[in-house]
Amino acid sequence: MTDSKQIVRNLQLAPATLQSRAVTCIWEKPQAKANLAGYHVYCNDEFVALRKPAQTHLTLTELTPDTFYRIRVVTLDAQKQAVGESEITFTTLTAASLLDVTAAPYFADATGKTSSTTRLQQAIFDCPKGGTVLIPSGAKILSGALQLKSNITFQVDGLLQGSSQPKDYVYTTVTAKNYAGQVNEEGLILNRYEGWELYCYRSLLNSGYLEATNRQKITCENVRICGTGTIRGGGDALGKAMRQDFSDIEKYPQYVSDGRPGRRVRGRLLNFIQTKNIHLTGVHLENPPGWTVHFIYCDTVTTHGVAIRSRGVDNGDGWDPDSSRNCLIFDTTFDTGDDCIAIKSGKNPEGNRINLPTENVRIFDLAMLGGHGMAIGSEESGGVRNVILQDCRVENTLFGLELKAHPDRGGFIENVHVLDCQLDRFMAHSVEYNSDGAAAPTLPYFKNLTLTDCTLTGAGQVVELAGFLDPQTKKSTLTAVRLTNVTLTNPTETTSIYLTACENVQLHHVRFATGQPVPLRQSSTAQAIVVE
Structure with a gap:
């Protein structure tokens, strides 16, 4: 009899990935x-793949449109014997039309010597429901900002090169009529950056718009960006040019960030606002003018098979869900100029008032190989909850996994669970930067954080838990933290665990790889239980 504990859990189609010829399946260990030795995957009883224990996903391609399929995932034990299986069925979508932007009637310049913004935008407008706009392999297309619409695929098999001129990222009287959102007199769109809603330059690819009277309204849906090619932005040069146009601090104080004028006016490489069912897969994303991929007030995001590169870009975050829900990312690599992943939900006092958390974020089988690492916060005034990080590598980063808030933020970070990961460091603490804005009426809190079966590779304060003390009750707002079976691999003289202003912290079998205990630096305001 099959043991139910050996069957993979929650086998499903990854949200927003079902297409006419492809689909992605995901499951849990x-x-x-x-x-566990891995998994055998079968499609209609034909063997299609062997997956490793951490590879709890598979993308099936070259399927037949409008066809029924049955997928089985078989669990293999240490002897590679089948010990359990789970299955799922689905029917592929009906095939739809494909519009090659280099062919008639669009004739986009495939050499990239002249801008093809208008031609690409027309192809997007013309694309029928379920259809695909294609930049073919070998083509280099130069473009400014493009506005995507519902129910289309934007496929880049060649190179989409973003313009280096800020003027190509504003709305004009000609193009603004095709945009339902708010546009100011300078042609900037209502957006959100570093926690505040404000007018910004457009991004290279844009989806949806911000509806300030109803931020939970879906303004675009069923958007897929895919391909084997590259989406490359104008990079730091474009970002600096955008900043320069709004560098007058007295005239544009809202765009100052960390003392740098104009920093918050920049567009991103990909920007999704109030969009539902987003599928981002396959492409290389590089050289943004600021953040790379930003989701604002979105619902249901699946990102996989993507490589994100933003080294040399000021504030060049990789993948940022912001007051968004049901976000999934896996099988992706990062090498960034800032946070690889940054989970956000607004800044006080606006973030407290809007009060839309980022929640239900699952991150697995990916690698963050540079930059600052992964952050939750510091813009978390709307709250962040239900984040799972599993089978990930966060290495050669400055901070590893960092949960952060400022005392004035308010908001919360809760239910963050890290399993089977390799991290440089793990921190939940206060930061002093990016602290402008009126103070929230309550302190931020961190609650229910776990690290299980993980390896920490850094030196110094590899674990830092430093919360906030309520001035009235003298109790900490950092509570319920549990580390279980955590191994530290770098036993230098400075490697330690630092605890202050935290309560109900449990350390179960947290040791060096040599088996020796880890030095614990604990203040009088920390309450910890250590189990060897």
Whole structure:
């Protein structure tokens, strides 16, 4: 009889990935994972793939449109014997039309010597429901900002090169009529940056718009960006040019960030606002003018098979869900100029008032190989909850996994669970930067944080838990933290665990790889239980 603990859990189609010729399946490891060797995957009883224990996903391609399929995932034990299986069925979508932007009637310049913004935008407008706008392999297309619409695929098999001129990222009287959102007299769009809603330059690819009277309204849906090619922005040169145009601090105080004028006016590489069912897969994303991929007030995001590069870009975050829900990312690599992943939900006092958390974020089987690492906060005034990080590598980064808030923020970070990961460091603490804005009436809180079966590779304060003390009750707002089976691999003289202003902290089998205990630096305001 099959042991239910050996069957993979929650086998499903990754949200927003079902297409006419492709789909991505995801699952969770079986409960009994200690002797897991991997998985055999079958499609209509034909063997299609062997997956490693951490590879709890598979993309199936070259499927037939409008066809029924059955997928089985079989669990293999240490002897590579089948010990359990789970299955799922689905029917592919009906095939739809494809519009090659280099062919008639669009004739986009495939050499990239002249701008093809208008031609690409017309192809997007013309694309029928379910259709695909294609930049073919070998083509280099130069473009300014493009506005995507619902129910289309934007496929880049060649190179989409973003213009280096700020003027190509504003709305004009000609193009503004095709945009339902708010546009100011300078042609900037209502957006959100570093926690505040304000007018910004457009991004290279844009989806949806911000409806300030109803931020939970869906303004665009069913958008897929895919391909084997590259989407490359104008980079730091474009970002600096955008900043320069709004560098007058007295005239544009809202765009000052960390003392740098104009920093918040920049567009991103990809920007999704109030959009539902987003599928981002396959492409290389590089050289943004600021952040790379930004989701604002979105619902249901699946990102996988993507490489994100933003080294040399000021504030060049990789993947930022912001007051968004049901976000999924896996099988992706990062090498960024700032946070690889940054989960946000607004800044006080606006973030407290809007009060839309980022929630239900699942991150697995990916690598963050540079930059600052992964952050939750510091803009978390609307709250962040239900984040799972599993089978990830966060290495050669400045901070590893960092949960951060400023005392004035308010908001919360809760239910963050990290499993089977390799991290440089793990921190939940206060930061002093990016602290402008009126103070919230309450302190931020961190609650229910776990690290299980993880390896920490850094030196110094590899674990830092430093919360906030309520001035009235003298109690900490950093509570319920549990580290279980955590191994530290770098036993230098400075490697330690630092605890202050935190309560109900449990350290179960947290040791160096040599088996020696880790030095614990604990203040009088920390309450910790250590189990060897």
